[in-house]
Amino acid sequence: MSLAGFDARHVRLTVEGRVASILLDRPERKNPLTFDSYAELVALFRAAAADDTVGAVVLSGAGGNFCSGGDVHEIIGPLLDRDTKGLMQFTAMTGDLVKAMRACPQPIIAAVDGIAAGAGAIMAMASDMRLATPRAKVAFLFNRVGLAGCDMGACAILPRLIGQGRASELLYTGRSMSAQEGLDWGFFSRAVEPEALVEAAANLARQVVEGPGFANAMTKRMLAMEWSMSVEQAIEAEAVAQALCMTTNDFRRAYDAFVAKRRPVFEGD
Structure with missing residues (x-):
């Protein structure tokens, strides 16, 4: 299946030329993920792997935020009623999203504005390139909800991006990494003003697809x-x-x- 023919129902997908854009579009809640949107994103990136007409993917969020992570009411609450087998099924699915992003041959560009927390921070981390606005805040806040920082590959990937010590601080404290810290530490490649973010990401994607x-x-x-x-x-x-x-x-x-x-x-x- 080509991405152009993908029937996306839980995120917004557009394909222009050889650039596919995925928009997390629940701005009233800062674009949280649900069970359905997790599964759809996995399917989208797996479909991208089979579509050689697409050369790059842009991932962004609507309404001035990237993604606030798993929806508290639609994911976190229901997880409390699952047994161990059910919880393992969920964590395997969340890990599948990162696996699908990393296996997707096209470079993925994350355009991060505002909040990127929990799974939102992970999706930014799992992308190949990251642009930010000055108001971007990235938080691997798993320990703040009683969980370990070792979620969806964070302990493997984040230290390679910003160093072991800095990654350890973020994963142990759950505090936000500011846009300036992200730039200084190499998490973001550059910052642009919010009104220029979408076009900057699109321009970078077009530059990529012009290559071999x-x-x-x-x-x-x-x-x-x-x-x-x-x-x-x-x-x-x-x-x-x-x-x-x-x-x-x-x-x-x-x-x-x-x-x-x-x-x-x-x-x-």
């Missing part, structure tokens, strides 16, 4: 795989990956364009 699609997907794959490799293993793996990219038509297009002194037009094959 197969090679971009390979970059994302290797960034993930090399976390668990030694430098020597990474060099060997990259040699294979780069050789594969040299078999693509985009590699030849780049050479032909260079010889002709023009900009290459990549097609992703």
Whole structure:
């Protein structure tokens, strides 16, 4: 299934050119997730993995906030009545969202405005690039609701983005990371004013999709795989990956364009 034909009912999906945009659209509650929206997001990112007409994904929230996490009334409350098996089913599903985002070959750009808390912070973390507004606040607040900070891959991914000590502070205290801290620590790549956020994310996505699609997907794959490799293993793996990219038509297009002194037009094959 192409993303253009995906029947999204719990989030808003648009596809323009080769950029897919996913909008969390419950602004009156700061865009919390429900059981249904969790499942739909997993399905969306899995569908993206099979759609080579899409080259990048933008993830954002409506109404001046990104995502406030799991809906207190629609998720947190019902979880109190589940047994261990039912709770494991839920936590496996939430983990599936991060797995689907990381397995999705297209780079994902999170446009973070306002609150990104709990699962919202996780979705920002699991994206490949993150833009922020000055009022963005990111909180891995699991311990503030009596849970461990080790949720949905936070203990694996967050230290790689901002360092072990800083990640530890956020996960142990549940406090918010400000936009400026996120910039200083490398969580965000840059900040833009709220009214410019959507267009900045779209421009970055368009810049990505103008590149060689197969090679971009390979970059994302290797960034993930090399976390668990030694430098020597990474060099060997990259040699294979780069050789594969040299078999693509985009590699030849780049050479032909260079010889002709023009900009290459990549097609992703």
